[in-house]
Amino acid sequence: MSEKKRESDTLEGVHKKLKQDANRDALKLRLQIALGDASTELRRHSTCLDVLFSIPCCGRCMLRFLGYRDYEVYELSSTEIKEILDARRAHIAGATVASADGFVDSPEIVCIACVGTIQYAESFVDEVVDRINNEAYVIKTFNMNVTLPTSTLVRNHSISIYWKNKLGSNPQDLVDIKEIFKLLISWQVERRTGLTLDFSSELRMQVAVCHEETKEDHVFLTKLKESGLVIKTKRENRKNIQVGDGRHHVVKALTLVSNERFASAASVPPKEVTTKPAMEFIEMTRESVYVGGRYLKYTRDVSQTPWSIGTTMLAELSVSGIVCDTLKEAYRADDYKFVTAGREDANVRMLGNGRPFYMEMVNPRIPFLPYERLKELEAKINTIMPDKVQVRSIASLEPDDIKVVKDGEDTKTKSYSALCWTSNPVTQKMVDAVNAYNNKSFIIEQQTPIRVLQRRAQMIRKKEIISLKAIPLEGHFLVVHLHTEAGTYIKEFVHGDLGRTQPSLASIVGCEADIMELDVLEVDLEFPPPSRLK
Known part of the structure; x- marks a missing residue:
């Protein structure tokens, strides 16, 4: 120096x-x-x-x-x-x-x-x-x-x-x-x-x-009945913790004990x-900050979020696992919450312009990233597994922006493409029966599907099929394009779920039907807001 x-x-x-x-x-x-x-x-x-x-x-x-x-x-x-x-x-x-x-x-x-x-x-x-x-x-x-x-x-x-x-x-x-x-x-x-x-x-x-x-x-107060202070030990998260001795409990106890009684049990001064x-x-x-966009899933072996039963992983990869860590690190957040506009099964592809999602960044050290930086992160994510998952339209969001994702559960519509099998060979009559509903909406009633009864309440849901169109293939196969109200169980609509969905594709074509492959083509929801994409 x-x-x-x-x-x-x-x-x-x-x-x-x-x-x-x-x-x-x-x-x-x-x-x-x-x-x-x-x-x-x-x-x-x-x-x-x-x-x-x-x-x-x-x-x-x-x-x-x-x-x-x-x-x-x-x-x-x-x-x-x-x-x-x-x-x-x-x-x-x-x-x-x-x-x-x-x-x-x-x-x-x-x-x-x-x-x-x-x-x-x-x-x-x-x-x-x-x-x-x-x-x-x-x-x-x-x-x-x-x-x-x-x-x-x-x-x-x-x-x-x-x-x-x-x-x-x-x-x-x-x-x-x-x-x-x-x-x-x-x-x-x-x-x-x-x-x-x-x-x-x-x-x-x-x-x-x-x-x-x-x-x-403060423990002596528990011996003074008029204080009302009761301290107990309970087991929580594998630890013994005391309850009932919080500051507000002690303050209240002190107000209930007279000065004379206090002085008889404690030292004054x-x-x-x-x-x-x-x-x-x-x-x-x-405070949390929000970032969101749309994701596309091109494969049938990726779940939306980590999927396991007990310690067994049912899908090795997840959309959130591929997408979120990069953004979490950029914001230097402790954690994140991944929220999507609906969900698709692991064996269902998400195509078209993608499914809307947002991330709540928990305790971020960096509160805001400029649009140019977000585009760099978007490009980086799209190099991780480009043949499986990609993202687009990544943008910073305000709390009001994310409401559309949850509100959209009741208002959005979705378009699908389903490869279906029928027990009888596909005929023109079957195709015409399906295409009679092309651009013609109708209501179906779906009891809670058997496959989700363990986690969904038993009830009958009325859902609108806005449009239905069939394209025949050879033998027992046809491709069905559907435009439906959000929340429609597509697989159950195809096979009928043992009669729990009425009408179903199976009832329309007059024989057993099942779904072989399903793709989501469109989630009709404007998100992120256009004003955020610049």
């Missing part, structure tokens, strides 16, 4: 340090002025600071119990805040020097109110920033939710009872501990990452802090703690 560069970095560091010191001095002055303005109120409760200093409570929690809501001041350290509060306490008492508690000269112990969560909030910033940097979301804002130890609920309640016993009234306008913790972390994250805290941000962080030493603080809290987990999730 050059001498000039070292000098520049040194000057920059000094400037930054001076700016930070100036900010801290300004915050100290703000707190001193605010406490001076509040002198009348403090005199009215002249012992409130004595109460707070009588227990091992950090400076930040002291401000909380005083109802102080100039949040930026909480960036001062606990020791700095306590120095100012102690000086104010001495002034109220008419002393000329700060009271002699000795807290400045002694190492500060862990706060009994927040168990160190806001007292040492800055100690968690590195882990949060590292996680943000490692995830590398393409975004300018973030939102943060926090989960703090349940013990803080019980301990703050205990201190409130202690306060009332000493002063005769409850603390007024107590500041929520989670508000302070969230802001102390968020402000540091903003400075170190350049992201902005925005409560409507698509990026949501969940920061959970635990404190092993006090994790059982709370017992001292000797250990600091730890990070339990950091979860980061971003």
Whole structure:
């Protein structure tokens, strides 16, 4: 490193340090002025600071119990805040020097109110920033939710009872501990990452802090019948988990127990703690984004999605397996949901202009890909197994765009080509009987097919056959073109499903019929919207 560069970095560091010191001095002055303005109120409760200093409570929690809501001041350290509060306490008492508690000269112990969560909030910033940097979301804002130890609920309640016993009234306008913790972390994250805290941000962080030493603080409430708190252990996902001890359960239990009863079963004020809290987990999730298009399937050995019974795969390949991984990787998503406008069996080809589909990208790091990049990905997908599956019209979508795929279940129509066998040789009379329905719609009634009874409700569905046309082949074969309402069971329409579909192709030609091969030629649904294809 050059001498000039070292000098520049040194000057920059000094400037930054001076700016930070100036900010801290300004915050100290703000707190001193605010406490001076509040002198009348403090005199009215002249012992409130004595109460707070009588227990091992950090400076930040002291401000909380005083109802102080100039949040930026909480960036001062606990020791700095306590120095100012102690000086104010001495002034109220008419002393000329700060009271002699000795807290400045002694190492500060862990706060009994927040168990160190806001007292040492800055100690968690590195882990949060590292996680943000490692995830590398393409975004300018973030939102943060926090989960703090349940013990803080019980301990703050205990201190409130202690306060009332000493002063005769409850603390007024107590500041929520989670508000302070969230802001102390968020402000540091903003400075170190350049992201902005925005409560409507698509990026949501969940920061959970635990404190092993006090994790059982609330359990005594289960022994107080009036609390209604019941904690049970149950087996879930091969793990034993406790239920009934969530924060909302504990809050409700505390409201149902009288102060006297609480004090008879728990320590007032709370017992001292000797250990600091730890990070339990950091979860980061971003709102889903959507991308979609149409797929074509040229072979009869590919299922739409992975198809298995138990551990046995019934089709080695799937459309979703061929198409989706490439797009998932491009968006750097955790997972995806593959949704299609209907489905075809593995042995049915999807031809024509393809079947509409969309993917919901779960927790994507990249929220948007330009049209040119999507065309590159489309071309890449089409080189994976071009003789089996291809895609077209890949486009970014908005949530409103995907509604057409689900709504289309009731409104779209489909065209098919079916190679059929008949038990009698095909005659012109049979062909004419079928072609009598060419461009002439009729209604069929289909009981739930036998082959899907295990997963579909038993009912009779009325479906419209919009058009039916037969092209004879040699012997016992003919090709049938069908245009039908969505949801029609084509195979059952051909063979009749033991009389469960009426009328059927078999009843029209007057002999047994079965389907040998089936192709979907058209799914009549405009998707993606034309406005997205540019």
